Amino acid sequence: MSPLVLALLAGAVVGLALGALGGGGSMLAVPALVYLLGFTPAAATTASLLIVAVTSATALYAHARAGHVRWRAGALFAATGILPAAGAGAAAGRLPQPVLTAAFAGVAGVAAVLMLRAGGAGRGARAGAGAVRPGRAAGAGAGLGALTGLLGVGGGFLVVPALVSVLAFEMRAATGTSLLVIAVNSLASLATRGSTTTGLDWAVVAPFTGAAVLGAWDGKRLAARLTGAALRRTFAVALLVVAAAMGADAVVQSVGSA
Template sequence: METLQIFGYLGALIVGLVLGLIGGGGSILTVPLLVYVLGYNPIIATAYSLFVVGSSSLVGTIQKFRKGYVDIKTGFAFSFPSFIAVYLSRKYLVHRFPDIFLTIGNFSLTKNVAIMIFFAFIMLLASISMIRTKREEKELLGFKQPYYMTFIQGLIIGTITGIIGAGGGFLYVPALVLWAKLPMKKAVGTSLIIVTINSLIGFTGDIQSIEIDWFFLLSFSSFTIIGILIGVAISKFISGKKLKKGFGWFTLIMAIYIIFKELNTKM
């Protein structure tokens, strides 16, 4: 096994740990890992990310449910508009993007670069959500949106996460806290339901459009599943607040790196 592959599988283990500990952020690591370490193009990487994150989140959901940290009703209510948007965006939108988005002089913004920059922009937004203090979150807890607003936002988040190959956990954890008023630990567990449904249904929209390397995908996902089992087991011993903020800063750095790398490559 080559050195890069070893790093790739170790990265898969870390992806699972992150999912098990904070209920989101798996795709934030998976897509860059597949693109920059293992050399997959962004279209393939975002598709594989959906399967990896979805399958490991399914295992994590079962583990969290056993511990009483899953609100099934709320999870399905939030996931319904999202998985529709994720599936439609993967099946009908992503694969129809033009190869060249924009040309200015000698600069051409290709589909692959555009997807990675958009992914980095969403990472920036997610990092702000994770870094912000608990006091700022408390100030928003008094506001609860009606379901029709949640439905619309679910469609928007589903479309975004479908394009970037994410389950959306890093967006749904704060949504579940602010809108559904779930405690943080229950929001983390409930978000895994949404991530599972979004990711696996979104992945089915790619199956007919790309050739899947099932051996790699299943073996990579196995390491992620091991990681999420470990993450769920140790989550009660680790401060979720400190972990979330630390991962937020890591996400911010990764987003800046991706933007710099992609634009610098094209300059």
């Protein structure tokens, strides 16, 4: 398959994940860019931030029109994550590639477990009325911002479970609100990686982003038809596969560089 076709297919899957679940785009974009399109891990994380920022902003508009965005909580998460995202983004370029790959695999595995557990948390959360807890929300936002900057992940697969379990959001509100956090954190991290964007293969990144934007609209429609539990389980399994593959690759990289 040509790189263009691979970019379009991968972009559509990434957009579908973001539009349907409010997360998972970068968790799928980085492995696709590395293993299908030949990007280095450092270039893939930078490209992923760009793709996810644009796609999240587009999907956010659709969810906001449906009334599924809680702006106050999302703004708190996003605001506390800006500085950590920028600082971690500046440090990411100094870390060895095997370390970045292993860290990404670990985060993907944790995110999968959190998504599988989020269903049960959400059922109990609905009784809690969804009040915003500023201290816990700020702490979670700062940690997720750091992960965004370091690993090039938008953090949606961690934001959504946090909003469901910590702030007692229903799944649809958590999905829409997470897109605001993802877009802001991704842009903050990109601001520290300006020099790395010049080396990106725009013939791949541009169609990847375009397909992701279109896929996000389809994801929004898909989310309205399927249950949140079914969508969570599907992408959690996909994340576990990604985590296992990238963990094995990190071991190979470490052995090769030894």
